[in-house]
Amino acid sequence: MSTVNPLRERPISRRRVLAALGAGVAATAVSAPVAAMAQQASPARRKVTGNMVLATWGGRYSKAMKDIFLTPFSQETGITPQTVDAPGGFVPMLQAQAKAGNVTWDLVDVGEADSLYLLDNGLVQPLPADVKADLVAAVGEQHVADHGISFAAFGWVIATNRATAKRVPMTPADFFDVQNFPGRRTMYGEDQATGVLYALQADGVPRNQLYPPDLDRAYKKLDKVKPGVAVWWRTGDQSQQVLRDKEVDMGLLWDGRAAGVIDQGLDLELSFEGSPISRDLFVVPTKAPNAAAAFEFLRWYATHPEEGGKWIQAMGYGVANPKAYEYVPEKIAKRNAYYPPNFAKGFMVNTRWTSQNRADLVKRWTQWLSQ
Amino acid sequence: MAESVGATSAGSDPAAARLAWRPGAREWRSDPSIAVGLLLLVPALLLLVALFVVPIVRIVWQALAEPTFGLDRFREFWSNPAPRRALFTTLRISALVTVLCTLMGALVAWELRATRSRFVRLMLWGATLFPLWTSGVVRNYAFTIILQRRGILNTWLASLGVIAEPLSLLYTETAVVMGIFYTMLPYAILPIYASFASLDDQLVAAAESLGASKARAFGDVVLPLAAPSIFAAAAIVFVVSVGFYITPILLGGPKAPFLATFVDIQIYRLFDFPGAAATASVLFLTAFLIIGIAWRAVGLERIRSALG
Numbered sequence: 001m002s003t004v005n006p007l008r009e010r011p012i013s014r015r016r017v018l019a020a021l022g023a024g025v026a027a028t029a030v031s032a033p034v035a036a037m038a039q040q041a042s043p044a045r046r047k048v049t050g051n052m053v054l055a056t057w058g059g060r061y062s063k064a065m066k067d068i069f070l071t072p073f074s075q076e077t078g079i080t081p082q083t084v085d086a087p088g089g090f091v092p093m094l095q096a097q098a099k100a101g102n103v104t105w106d107l108v109d110v111g112e113a114d115s116l117y118l119l120d121n122g123l124v125q126p127l128p129a130d131v132k133a134d135l136v137a138a139v140g141e142q143h144v145a146d147h148g149i150s151f152a153a154f155g156w157v158i159a160t161n162r163a164t165a166k167r168v169p170m171t172p173a174d175f176f177d178v179q180n181f182p183g184r185r186t187m188y189g190e191d192q193a194t195g196v197l198y199a200l201q202a203d204g205v206p207r208n209q210l211y212p213p214d215l216d217r218a219y220k221k222l223d224k225v226k227p228g229v230a231v232w233w234r235t236g237d238q239s240q241q242v243l244r245d246k247e248v249d250m251g252l253l254w255d256g257r258a259a260g261v262i263d264q265g266l267d268l269e270l271s272f273e274g275s276p277i278s279r280d281l282f283v284v285p286t287k288a289p290n291a292a293a294a295f296e297f298l299r300w301y302a303t304h305p306e307e308g309g310k311w312i313q314a315m316g317y318g319v320a321n322p323k324a325y326e327y328v329p330e331k332i333a334k335r336n337a338y339y340p341p342n343f344a345k346g347f348m349v350n351t352r353w354t355s356q357n358r359a360d361l362v363k364r365w366t367q368w369l370s371q
Numbered sequence: 372m373a374e375s376v377g378a379t380s381a382g383s384d385p386a387a388a389r390l391a392w393r394p395g396a397r398e399w400r401s402d403p404s405i406a407v408g409l410l411l412l413v414p415a416l417l418l419l420v421a422l423f424v425v426p427i428v429r430i431v432w433q434a435l436a437e438p439t440f441g442l443d444r445f446r447e448f449w450s451n452p453a454p455r456r457a458l459f460t461t462l463r464i465s466a467l468v469t470v471l472c473t474l475m476g477a478l479v480a481w482e483l484r485a486t487r488s489r490f491v492r493l494m495l496w497g498a499t500l501f502p503l504w505t506s507g508v509v510r511n512y513a514f515t516i517i518l519q520r521r522g523i524l525n526t527w528l529a530s531l532g533v534i535a536e537p538l539s540l541l542y543t544e545t546a547v548v549m550g551i552f553y554t555m556l557p558y559a560i561l562p563i564y565a566s567f568a569s570l571d572d573q574l575v576a577a578a579e580s581l582g583a584s585k586a587r588a589f590g591d592v593v594l595p596l597a598a599p600s601i602f603a604a605a606a607i608v609f610v611v612s613v614g615f616y617i618t619p620i621l622l623g624g625p626k627a628p629f630l631a632t633f634v635d636i637q638i639y640r641l642f643d644f645p646g647a648a649a650t651a652s653v654l655f656l657t658a659f660l661i662i663g664i665a666w667r668a669v670g671l672e673r674i675r676s677a678l679g
Contacts, residue, residue, distance in 0.1 A: 088639060089639055091639075091642055092638050092639055092642055092644075095642065095644075117642070184520075189624065189625035189626075190625065190636075190640060192640075230520075230539065230542070231542055231624060232542075232624050232625045232626060234620065234624070234625060245519055245520070245521060246520065246521050247519055247520045247521070247541070358641075359641055359642075359643070362636070362640045362641050363451070363453070363641070366453050366625075366628075366636055366640075367451070367452055367453040369625055369626055370453055370456050370457070370625075370626060370627060370628060
């Protein structure tokens with residue numbers, strides 16, 4: 001069983017890891033730095049057992065989650081994890097469960113904006129102090145929130161099929177310029193703010209002055225790109241499908257999905273210029289039937305960067321533990337918005353702002369789309 | 372009970388008693404008493420109330436009562452252009468599908484009734500029933516494959532030289548109409564066929580012997596007799612169509628949502644349960660109204676044809 005417990009080790013700063021990455025260590029290093037990590041025994045904790053139900057995103061994502069994290073976690077701890085697929089439906093389903101007095105989820109992998117809504121409505125719990133301390137020690141402060149830990153950090157990417165597009169857009173301004181960059185486009189149909197953030201950058205607003213967004217200006221710019229958008233995708237699978245089927249030539253996609261299309265053999269050019277970067281959080285519902293198991297999983301996840309590296313390679317999404325990049329070849333890493341050189345071209349979205357304005361954003365977007 | 376009746380007429384032999392019971396006092400009747408009728412209805416009624424009436428009442432109630440009592444939710448529905456547009460899209464496409472399905476359904480049903488060829492009848496039944504047996508997801512994805520830019524239809528048209536550039540068929544209103552039409556056609560064919568099938572051939576022959584053309588005989592004899600079921604078929608098609616959810620999403624995309632899609636947006640993206648309840652109530656009331664109108668129309672038609 002698990003004898004290595006790096007929980008108590010000295011936290012390695014993110015900067016040091018990035019420096020190591022820059023030096024090209026990531027491409028070759030496998031497990032040396034991590035294998036040498038602290039060997040202190042785990043502090044005595046009551047053994048946690050039972051089931052743990054994780055609500056997550058379904059499809060390939062759920063499968064990778066099981067293979068990479070849940071199966072080894074189960075083998076090491078004896079906890080029996082289960083997954084429930086509720087892609088995008090986490091908030092209303094948890095609301096309905098809470099209203100019916102029958103919460104069945106122990107852990108939810110939900111977008112940060114939705115997680116704030118859940119927190120504000122008392123549907124998820126803040127992390128207990130000891131759990132939070134352990135997580136911060138393992139992955140660093142910026143990857144831990146009061147109510148959860150970063151997971152599946154993802155960015156947006158301008159993805160273009162080099163085989164079909166006449167010119168390849170490399171900036172938001174290019175993508176919004178349907179005259180000079182002709183081609184059928186796809187954008188996210190169930191958007192909250194991504195379209196707005198890209199539109200403002202396309203219109204010349206610098207990245208550090210995006211918040212609070214000038215919506216009127218953004219929608220004026222969005223009007224320009226609308227005639228060029230052939231498909232408003234609804235699910236990640238669909239965004240891949242329309243590129244694969246050559247229904248479209250270019251699109252704004254999640255980076256992991258774009259990487260998936262490349263793996264399927266399409267020659268995509270990726271540009272992370274102006275990429276809004278977000279993250280999911282693992283959060284624990286307030287009345288989770290087995291919260292202890294969920295916290296146990298969070299600790300396990302935070303201290304297993306090698307699995308994190310596998311996850312990045314399999315899914316293209318970032319993980320909380322920055323050491324995970326040490327296990328990822330550069331060819332794969334550079335398709336990831338969280339990869340430092342890409343991260344430098346993008347920005348972290350202000351999820352608090354999105355969360356506070358979600359109803360207005362969704363209403364305006366829905367209305368604009370159906371005009 | 373049977374034993375006691377039998378005992379009086381045929382001694383103690385049970386077999387004889389059962390035989391002797393048949394012409395007994397309590398004959399089988401096709402119209403049981405009201406009490407028995409109600410008793411037989413109870414299980415169905417309970418299910419109907421629990422699974423249908425209660426949820427609908429709860430939804431309408433939620434739309435009226437949350438967060439404060441009043442018609443605000445419905446006013447919001449009407450003042451916001453997005454759900455209003457969704458309502459009109461839903462009604463417009465459903466009406467179009469209803470007309471297409473009823474016309475096509477009547478044609479196919481008549482051919483099923485009139486054809487002398489077993490082969491044609493077999494093919495028609497196959498074509499009618501296969502869509503019913505196919506899973507909705509498969510059906511819709513099949514349309515995606517047929518209609519997409521590099522899909523079957525565009526490839527054919529291009530290879531035949533009909534088009535130079537592939538047509539944009541998928542993610543359009545036309546695609547939605549095609550998808551719903553294909554799904555709903557059997558629901559139009561079956562009731563219309565049922566009434567055609569029970570039609571007396573000799574009525575048409577009689578009309579023709581009195582000098583009516585085939586078309587005249589069909590119009591004056593067949594149609595009035597089949598009108599109630601044609602109306603019923605149209606009502607079924609319309610009511611089911613207004614509730615479509617998957618087809619508008621998969622074939623139409625988010626640009627022209629149906630009302631049911633809008634309910635999805637309200638629940639999953641706006642987290643607005645009362646608003647979704649109001650939208651669902653509007654959808655329900657619309658369907659209810661249509662059934663009411665169809666009911667009346669059929670009723671009046673019956674009376675008129677009865678009066679001659």
